[in-house]
Amino acid sequence: MNQEEFQLMFEQMTGFKGNPFHPLVWINGEPEVGQGVYIGGMSEINAKGARVTIGDYCDISSFVSINCADSHKKCIGLSETIERRDIIIEDHVFIGSHSFIKAGAKIGHHSVIAAGTIVDARTIPPYSLVMGNPMIVKEGYYKGKIQEVGDEKN
Numbered sequence: 001m002n003q004e005e006f007q008l009m010f011e012q013m014t015g016f017k018g019n020p021f022h023p024l025v026w027i028n029g030e031p032e033v034g035q036g037v038y039i040g041g042m043s044e045i046n047a048k049g050a051r052v053t054i055g056d057y058c059d060i061s062s063f064v065s066i067n068c069a070d071s072h073k074k075c076i077g078l079s080e081t082i083e084r085r086d087i088i089i090e091d092h093v094f095i096g097s098h099s100f101i102k103a104g105a106k107i108g109h110h111s112v113i114a115a116g117t118i119v120d121a122r123t124i125p126p127y128s129l130v131m132g133n134p135m136i137v138k139e140g141y142y143k144g145k146i147q148e149v150g151d152e153k154n
Helices: 003-014 143-153
Strands: 026-029 044-047 052-054 065-067 087-089 129-131 136-138
Touching: 044 052
Parallel strands: 026 044, 044 065, 052 087
Antiparallel strands: 129 136
């Protein structure tokens, strides 16, 4: 079986349509994905019912979940509906393996999400290093480092 046959069978079995990233990336809904983005296998992007934006030149590792939906209130009887919120990932963001990006998160450009991090529904400033659960945000961690590299190139 070649990759095209596999992709067709996968689409028929799961309802997830093909994508330019990896045959085992699951995309639900219509996320806006910029140019030069890499998404590793076994990652999931759920954009059904909300706006999910991934900027240019992002690197999303394998086994990452980006999910605009939160159904816990519906499940336990506190709501009749699934809560859905937008997610914005700006340009040049790295998201490490086995991370989870929750509904309502906004990740600033040139930030790094360490492997295994759960990103809460809040705004992460540009150039941040984010790690852990609960997440720890080191604001501006990469700003000076990126400026130094730029100075060296000039």
